[in-house]
Amino acid sequence: MKGTEAFQELLPLINDEPVVHANGFICRESFALKDREANFYMIGSMGLASSIGLGVAMCKPDKKVIIIDGDGNVLMALGTLAMIAAEAPANLLHIVIDNEVYESTGSQRSLSSKVHLEEVAKSSGYKNALRVEKKEDIKAAYMKLKELPGPNFLLIKVEPCFDPSTGRVTHTPEEITERFMLAIR
Numbered sequence: 001m002k003g004t005e006a007f008q009e010l011l012p013l014i015n016d017e018p019v020v021h022a023n024g025f026i027c028r029e030s031f032a033l034k035d036r037e038a039n040f041y042m043i044g045s046m047g048l049a050s051s052i053g054l055g056v057a058m059c060k061p062d063k064k065v066i067i068i069d070g071d072g073n074v075l076m077a078l079g080t081l082a083m084i085a086a087e088a089p090a091n092l093l094h095i096v097i098d099n100e101v102y103e104s105t106g107s108q109r110s111l112s113s114k115v116h117l118e119e120v121a122k123s124s125g126y127k128n129a130l131r132v133e134k135k136e137d138i139k140a141a142y143m144k145l146k147e148l149p150g151p152n153f154l155l156i157k158v159e160p161c162f163d164p165s166t167g168r169v170t171h172t173p174e175e176i177t178e179r180f181m182l183a184i185r
């Protein structure tokens, strides 16, 4: 499946949950398909969506919190998987769009073809970790992991083919922060 198709499957499943996005195409794709106030876009700093998502989940235990991450982002902050597993927020669902490349900066290959990130998450201590390769399987996996106590991990394998003409997030970091905080109050 193409990266865009994964987002087209995934985004309609999200209701009012706070969603923290990794930088690059992850932000851009989600913003282009469905911008929402409860979306936090990590525009610049690679690797940190998972830390921010962990913080939000710990501060808002009554809300299901979703992280949409990239394989390169996860590899950059691999220690955060251990931190999430150790803190163990039951309300956190960590989704990774795994295209096996750093697509936003020119599709240099990442290590995720050799290192199965859902297995790293599982052995770190995430409660449930699934891997899907077909878009028809996204909905069932998402619904299952959303219902089960977490932290949970969903790896979605995609082909590297985001469209570079997809626009950039037009909100400033301050606007993103302010409206996100209001939306999850």
Ligand SMILES: Cc1ncc(C[n+]2csc(CCOP(=O)(O)OP(=O)(O)O)c2C)c(N)n1
Binding pocket: 022, 023, 024, 025, 026, 044, 045, 046, 069, 070, 071, 072, 073, 074, 099, 101, 102, 103, 104, 105, 110
């Ligand atoms: C600390 C840091 N290093 C490098 C970059 C440049 N950069 C932005 S997005 C990106 C690739 C992210 O890869 P991945 O998480 O796999 O997402 P994809 O682009 O494949 O969707 C890189 C290297 C950055 N923004 N910050």
Ligand SMILES: [Mg+2]
Binding pocket: 070, 071, 072, 097, 098, 099, 100, 101, 102, 103, 110
């Ligand atoms: Mg990638």
